[in-house]
Amino acid sequence: xxxxxxxxxxxxxxxxxxxxxxxxxxxxxxxxxxxxxxxxxxxxxxxxxxxxxxxxxxxxxxxxxxxxxxxxxxxxxxxxxxxxxxxxxxxxxxxxxxxxxxxxxxxxxxxxxxxxxxxxxxxxxxxxxxxxxxxxxxxxxxxxxxxxxxxxxxxxxxxxxxxxxxxxxxxxxxxxxxxxxxxxxxxxxxxxx
Amino acid sequence: xxxxxxxxxxxxxxxxxxxxxxxxxxxxxxxxxxxxxxxxxxxxxxxxxxxxxxxxxxxxxxxxxxxxxxxxxxxxxxxxxxxxxxxxxxxxxxxxxxxxxxxxxxxxxxxxxxxxxxxxxxxxxxxxxxxxxxxxxxxxxxxxxxxxxxxxxxxxx
Numbered sequence: 001x002x003x004x005x006x007x008x009x010x011x012x013x014x015x016x017x018x019x020x021x022x023x024x025x026x027x028x029x030x031x032x033x034x035x036x037x038x039x040x041x042x043x044x045x046x047x048x049x050x051x052x053x054x055x056x057x058x059x060x061x062x063x064x065x066x067x068x069x070x071x072x073x074x075x076x077x078x079x080x081x082x083x084x085x086x087x088x089x090x091x092x093x094x095x096x097x098x099x100x101x102x103x104x105x106x107x108x109x110x111x112x113x114x115x116x117x118x119x120x121x122x123x124x125x126x127x128x129x130x131x132x133x134x135x136x137x138x139x140x141x142x143x144x145x146x147x148x149x150x151x152x153x154x155x156x157x158x159x160x161x162x163x164x165x166x167x168x169x170x171x172x173x174x175x176x177x178x179x180x181x182x183x184x185x186x187x188x189x190x191x192x193x
Numbered sequence: 194x195x196x197x198x199x200x201x202x203x204x205x206x207x208x209x210x211x212x213x214x215x216x217x218x219x220x221x222x223x224x225x226x227x228x229x230x231x232x233x234x235x236x237x238x239x240x241x242x243x244x245x246x247x248x249x250x251x252x253x254x255x256x257x258x259x260x261x262x263x264x265x266x267x268x269x270x271x272x273x274x275x276x277x278x279x280x281x282x283x284x285x286x287x288x289x290x291x292x293x294x295x296x297x298x299x300x301x302x303x304x305x306x307x308x309x310x311x312x313x314x315x316x317x318x319x320x321x322x323x324x325x326x327x328x329x330x331x332x333x334x335x336x337x338x339x340x341x342x343x344x345x346x347x348x349x350x
Contacts, residue, residue, distance in 0.1 A: 014210070017217035024221065028228035033256070034247040035312060035342040043332045126321050132261075133242040133317035135324070136341055140244040147246055186325055 036140055041182075059101045061090045061122045065138055067129030080137055087145035091177060093117055110157065110172045125184040142181055149177045229253055237262035237279050242317040244343035255309050256340075257297040259290070261323055262316035276319045278327065287323070290330035314342040 063083070064072040071078050073086055093100040101120035108114045122142055126135050150162040150173045158165060162173060239262045250256050260279040264272045268284075277284045280293045298306055311331060315324060331339060 010214070013214040014217055017214050017221060021217060021221045021224065024224045024228065027231060028224065029231055030228045033250040033253075033312060033340075033342060034345065035250065035340040036244050036246060037248045037310075037338075037340050040328060040332050040337040040339060042335070042337060128320065128322040128325065130321040131317065132315045132319040132321060132324055135321055136242045136244060136343060139341070140246055140343075143246045186321060 036136060036143065038139065055119070055121065056102070058099055059119050059121060061087065061120065063122065063124045063138060063142070065124075065126040065130045065134060067127040069131055069134035071138065080134075080141065083138065083141040084145045084148070087122065087142055088149055090122070091117060091120055091145060092149055093120075106175075108172050108175050110169060111176070114176060116176050120180065122181045123184060124181060126186050128186050130186075139181075143179070146177055146179045150174070153177065233258070233260075233279075233282050235260065235279070236265060236268055236282075236284065237277060237316070238265055239314055239316045240318075241314070241342055241344045243346040244341075245346050247343060247345055248340070250310065250312060250340060252308070252310075255301070255305055256312050257294070257309065257336075258312050258314060259293075259327060260314050261319050261327065262314075263319075276316065276323050278323065287326035287330050290327065291334045294331070294334040294336045309336065310338050310340050311336045312340045312342050 062072075062074055066072070071080060071083065073083060078086060090100055093103060096103060096115075101117045103115045104118040105113050105115050108116070124138065124142070126138075147162065153173050153176060154160055154162040154165055154169070158169065162170065165173065237260050239260060262276055262279075263274055264277050264284070272284055278287060278290075279285065280289060285293070294311070298309070301309065313324070313327065328339075331337070
């Protein structure tokens with residue numbers, strides 16, 4: 001008769017499981033990465049002839065950031081906390097001022113004919129010496145300005161936040177407030193050689 | 194009152210530990226599901242900038258990371274204190290980015306390539322010069338969808 005196989009003791013099972021648990025606690029992370037999402041423009045075509053596109057002065061919102069992280073918005077020294085309001089005013093042009101971008105009546109789904117800013121572009125230019133933190137703060141404010149306007153529009157029409165709208169509704173709001181942020185080649189003033 | 198008399202002969206039974214392994218395994222499974230493996234050991238110091246308009250990077254497998262920051266003290270002897278780019282587990286130049294992106298693309302399924310996101314994790318105090326180089330290279334590599342990694346700003350209003 002075969003010898004009886006002794007049962008494996010399972011008293012140490014808990015210890016082994018604890019060891020694996022601790023290993024996983026150490027080697028893994030729980031944080032969800034988040035960040036500011038942007039799209040880069042496609043690379044410039046070298047064959048393309050540089051054409052000067054004449055954009056009316058009033059249609060550009062110039063934001064300059066220098067090497068000391070100071071802001072110059074539309075030739076005016078501005079603190080970062082005031083940037084959002086300024087950008088919102090530019091993108092919306094509620095009083096139809098001549099200094100702010102032209103408006104045009106356009107047929108927008110859900111809204112019908114609406115007066116929207118025709119081609120307002122935010123132009124952002126930073127210096128090589130600008131810190132990344134300041135650059136991101138500016139980007140954040142500009143994106144926030146657009147998002148705030150969209151949220152307000154969505155609230156007014158559907159009493160919902162922009163993110164809660166359906167895709168078609170979002171597209172309509174997007175048409176009214178497009179996110180046009182162009183980044184120019186930076187200046188090389190504030191770089192130590 | 195014999196009803197409430199404490200029986201001296203009976204002892205309090207020990208708590209059974211038979212279910213302990215099960216409990217621990219349950220914890221283990223929880224952690225295995227909710228966490229992700231650390232991908233690289235950071236060789237640069239990164240203090241993320243703060244922002245409010247954040248989007249979450251949900252599809253971890255589609256994200257490639259670029260780290261930019263000052264090398265940590267143990268590497269400062271060889272690499273200096275100027276901000277460096279770290280790709281995977283080594284320092285790199287901006288010119289290496291093209292091959293990095295190509296390699297990242299090759300590792301993914303073809304159908305997933307258009308959905309890939311490049312996450313730039315850079316230190317708050319890095320100068321824009323190096324970030325600009327990274328951006329230029331990414332444009333050349335056609336990796337246009339990027340994400341500037343940032344922390345949620347705590348609003349004290």
